[in-house]
Amino acid sequence: MNERDPERLTIAPDGRADTEQPRWRQDFPIDWPQDEYIARRDFTKFMVLTSLAFVVGQFWILAQSLFRRRKQELPWREIAPVDAIAAGGSLVFDYPAAHEPALLVRLDATRFVAYHQKCTHLSCPVIPHVEEGRLHCPCHEGSFDLTTGRPLAGPPRRPLPRILLQIRDGRIYAGGVEERTT
């Protein structure tokens, strides 16, 4: 009895010494002081491993962002001839892949803008209101600025991803998606 830890109060039902008990008795002690005891070595191990996990996480985020930048170099693709859309008109096309609807709007004679059509709130398709200068989402009355794609009103907080456009030889080409957070 003398070599017993004074904080180990509970005796195992078989009455044998602590050293003869199975390992789980040490891991799940009944006594409060034992249950709440944290060894300095365990605490240090926890701190080191947790900070290591944070460091690895930072490098993972860095690798992810590099990978994403490389992936975004999308090929230029023709959408439509310039004459196909009147000023104030719009056209829905799939970009960069099928089933990813995007919206091309002709603001006036020379200016074109294109955005992903999915609202950044809950992915409803947005509808252009060119005369009001905004994109409207009917699901939760969200509004985006037509010239920049930034949210104006309603639940959406992030701007619509913008599609980069180029006009060559009277034809409109799309080449890349700019995802923005603010």
Next chain:
Amino acid sequence: MEFFVDPGRCIGCQACVQACSECDTHKGHSMIQLDYIDRASSTQTVPVICMHCDSPTCAEVCPADAIKRTGDGVVQTARKPRCIACNNCVIACPFGVPKMNTGMSLMMKCDMCYDRTSVGKKPMCASVCPSQALFFGTREEIERLRPRSRPLNRFQFGHQLITTKVNMMVPEMTPQNRIDVTAAMHESTAPQDGAEDVLLANLKID
């Protein structure tokens, strides 16, 4: 300071039950039960409080590691975040102390008023018991107040031997050094010489 239960002095007034449910830590829920020994033929009652075993069976059978014992040997109510309301402790406890609160999905049991006893106060039940069947005090006090009884804290349930923190008062001349509870249970159906069952013998003397 120790807890002494003297069932022979219990008058069944329910004061302990009411006092227990007055406690702020479990307001409205009494952790003490008043048991009738043989209701058909006797008015004798026994207050049942947690005996706080040295090797708590309730904690041994808990699969969720929810029942813990403090450094001074008091077995606590199951921890709310861990208790899975499996009823293992309710079935396992030989004294029948833990009770499942199904509404709260939590096993609640007598913790010897840990908020009071840990700062040197008496438990609620012991402070109100008019006949002092529940007595909380020093061993010298109980020896002076009950010269014909002696405290016993070893119990036998079949092959299981249990040493408890709470003492049961038995007649001083009792030769046994443990209370064989299962034998006492059998005696009611098959009467023996009487001396075998010290718990009932205590009731006759006191």
